Amino acid sequence: MNEQSSDESPVLSAKNIVKHFPVGGLKRGKVVHATEDVSLDLYAGKVVALVGESGSGKSTIAKLLSQLVPITSGTIELNGVEAHAASGRKFKEYTNQVQMIFQDPFGSLNSIHTIRYILGRALQIHKRGLHGAKLEGAVIELLQRVKLTPAERYIDKFPHELSGGQRQRVSIARALAADPKVLLADEPISMLDVSIRLGILNLLKDLRDNEGIAILYITHDVASARYFADETLVMYAGRVIERGKSEMVTQHPSHPYTDLLVNSAPDPDSLNALRGEAHGEAPSLIDPPSGCRFRTRCPFATDLCAQEVPPTVKAATGQEVACWLYTDHPGAMVNIGNKGDLKTIHDMELPTDVKEKIAQNKEVHS
Ligand SMILES: Nc1ncnc2c1ncn2[C@@H]1O[C@H](COP(=O)(O)OP(=O)(O)OP(=O)(O)O)[C@@H](O)[C@H]1O
Numbered sequence: 001m002n003e004q005s006s007d008e009s010p011v012l013s014a015k016n017i018v019k020h021f022p023v024g025g026l027k028r029g030k031v032v033h034a035t036e037d038v039s040l041d042l043y044a045g046k047v048v049a050l051v052g053e054s055g056s057g058k059s060t061i062a063k064l065l066s067q068l069v070p071i072t073s074g075t076i077e078l079n080g081v082e083a084h085a086a087s088g089r090k091f092k093e094y095t096n097q098v099q100m101i102f103q104d105p106f107g108s109l110n111s112i113h114t115i116r117y118i119l120g121r122a123l124q125i126h127k128r129g130l131h132g133a134k135l136e137g138a139v140i141e142l143l144q145r146v147k148l149t150p151a152e153r154y155i156d157k158f159p160h161e162l163s164g165g166q167r168q169r170v171s172i173a174r175a176l177a178a179d180p181k182v183l184l185a186d187e188p189i190s191m192l193d194v195s196i197r198l199g200i201l202n203l204l205k206d207l208r209d210n211e212g213i214a215i216l217y218i219t220h221d222v223a224s225a226r227y228f229a230d231e232t233l234v235m236y237a238g239r240v241i242e243r244g245k246s247e248m249v250t251q252h253p254s255h256p257y258t259d260l261l262v263n264s265a266p267d268p269d270s271l272n273a274l275r276g277e278a279h280g281e282a283p284s285l286i287d288p289p290s291g292c293r294f295r296t297r298c299p300f301a302t303d304l305c306a307q308e309v310p311p312t313v314k315a316a317t318g319q320e321v322a323c324w325l326y327t328d329h330p331g332a333m334v335n336i337g338n339k340g341d342l343k344t345i346h347d348m349e350l351p352t353d354v355k356e357k358i359a360q361n362k363e364v365h366s
Contacts, residue, residue, distance in 0.1 A: 009080055010041035011214045012065060012098060012182045017074035019060050023286060032285045034060045036238045037074075042182055042214040047204075049217045049229030049246060051261065055282060056235040058218045062184045065216065066100045067091060079181075096126055099175035103187040105167035109159040115170055116155045119143070122177035142173040146203060165196035172203065183207070186218045201228050222262055226250040234258045237283050237293040239309075244319030254321040254336075257294045292324070304331030 017038050020031035035057040042048055050058045063069045065076060067083065076083045083094055102108045109118060119139045123130050130138060143151035146169040159167055168188060175183060185204065189197040201224060207213045217229055225232045225246055232246040234255065242255040253259040283289050283296055292310050295301040304324055312322045315336070324332040 008043060010043050010077075011079060012042040013077045013080075014038060014040050014061070014065060015075045015077070017061070017064055017076065018072045019057075019064055019069070020072045030286050033238055033288050034285060035064070038235075038238075038240055039074075040216075040233060040240070040243075042216055044181065044214050045208055045212040046231070047208055047215040047217050047229040049219060049225035049232045050235060051219055051222055051225050051232060052235035053220065053261070053282070055237075055285070057238040058235055059186055060238075061235075062100060062186045062216065062218055065182075066098055066184055067094055068100075096178045097180050098182045098184065099178050099180040101168075101171055101175050101183055101185040101188045103191055105164055105171050105191070106159075108171055109167055109174075111159050113158070114155070115139075115143070115157055115159070115162075118159075118170065119173055119177060122174045126178040138177075142176055145176055145207075146170070146173040148173070163196070164192045165199060168192060168200055169203065172200075172207075176207075180213065182214045182216070184216045184218075187220070188217075189224070190220065197224070204228070222250050234261065237288060238285060239293060239322065241294065241323070242319055242321045244317075248317055248319055252317050252319075254315040254317060254319045254326065255294075255323050256298050256300055256325075260297075292322070300325055300333045302331055302333050304329060307331075 017035060019035045021034055023030050023032055038061060040048060050061060052058055064071050078097060116139055119142050120135050123135060123138050140151040143154055148154045148166060148169050189200050204215060205228060208215055219225055229246045232249040233240050234242040236257045242249060242258045249258060250262060253262045283293055289296050290306055291308050292305045295305040310322045310324045312320050313326045315321045315326050325334060325336045328335055
């Protein structure tokens with residue numbers, strides 16, 4: 001499933017995780033199929049990006065991996081041991097190793113406390129018995145780890161006295177107070193000014209490279225996944241539809257949806273503006289399409305795509321892709337195949353009507 005050597009074990013591993021949220025009101029008794037059969041592995045010193053448009057299930061994955069919400073089925077393993085961390089001591093042991101960083105550095109820090117208090121409190125939660133000069137030293141060390149230096153300049157400030165980027169650094173420092181093995185970063189830069197985003201990504205890169213922290217990086221932004229992540233997983237309507245080395249997934253997308261996503265960059269959410277239009281409609285997750293969930297928007301869809309969920313196969317470009325086009329099935333419109341001839345949907349000899357449909361699709365989405 002990934003490019004790691006087989007003797008290296010993942011720190012955090014999700015196997016076939018499913019999350020169905022019950023819905024109320026008129027649709028009582030039904031469920032939102034938020035994530036379906038998602039597997040992913042996070043390794044020490046590696047970043048995995050999860051990309052996809054809004055509502056594709058990215059945040060749900062982060063919440064499941066952080067044990068903030070229970071999984072419907074599947075398993076989560078931390079250091080090879082199945083994790084059931086619903087509450088109490090086990091939950092604390094789990095969160096000592098797996099920490100989340102949230103999108104909103106404005107809302108996630110309590111504005112009535114100083115940075116000294118916020119970080120000191122986090123340290124005391126995770127390391128009992130720390131106080132006095134040792135606690136002060138540990139707070140300063142945390143500020144240094146997130147490059148808020150000299151630490152004395154920041155330690156007595158309140159969150160509202162800091163910039164968005166500085167606040168996000170404090171949020172990261174708070175997560176580091178636990179000395180985690182894994183950081184789950186849910187859109188950590190999307191609310192920040194464009195000019196300071198790179199600084200935060202570079203800080204996370206340093207934590208990956210120098211401290212060996214495993215990072216899940218959730219983003220809408222394909223370009224930042226390419227810059228920052230070793231591996232990229234693309235989600236569509238709750239399913240992973242493509243995964244592989246970030247460079248390949250973002251530069252040579254295999255799945256028709258990834259192709260659309262990459263070509264709608266820099267703002268994949270422009271896709272959302274199209275909801276309701278023929279080519280842009282994202283499917284309902286209460287009654288998701290049968291078979292491939294992308295088939296309602298896909299120029300290559302055939303009856304087969306409606307009948308069966310496509311298997312995940314290896315494309316010639318190395319990515320794993322869940323699409324009938326990459327199989328030899330006679331029911332697929334064409335077989336791009338995984339036969340080693342380095343073809344993707346870009347260099348296909350396509351029927352004119354399909355070419356027109358793709359062009360129309362891209363025009364609508366650009
Ligand atoms: N607590 C909940 N109850 C019911 N449905 C939920 C709940 N949380 C999420 N969902 C639904 O699950 C689906 C996936 O949502 P999720 O927030 O994981 O997507 P996302 O890709 O992270 O989107 P965004 O980028 O906007 O955060 C959506 O249809 C959402 O409405």
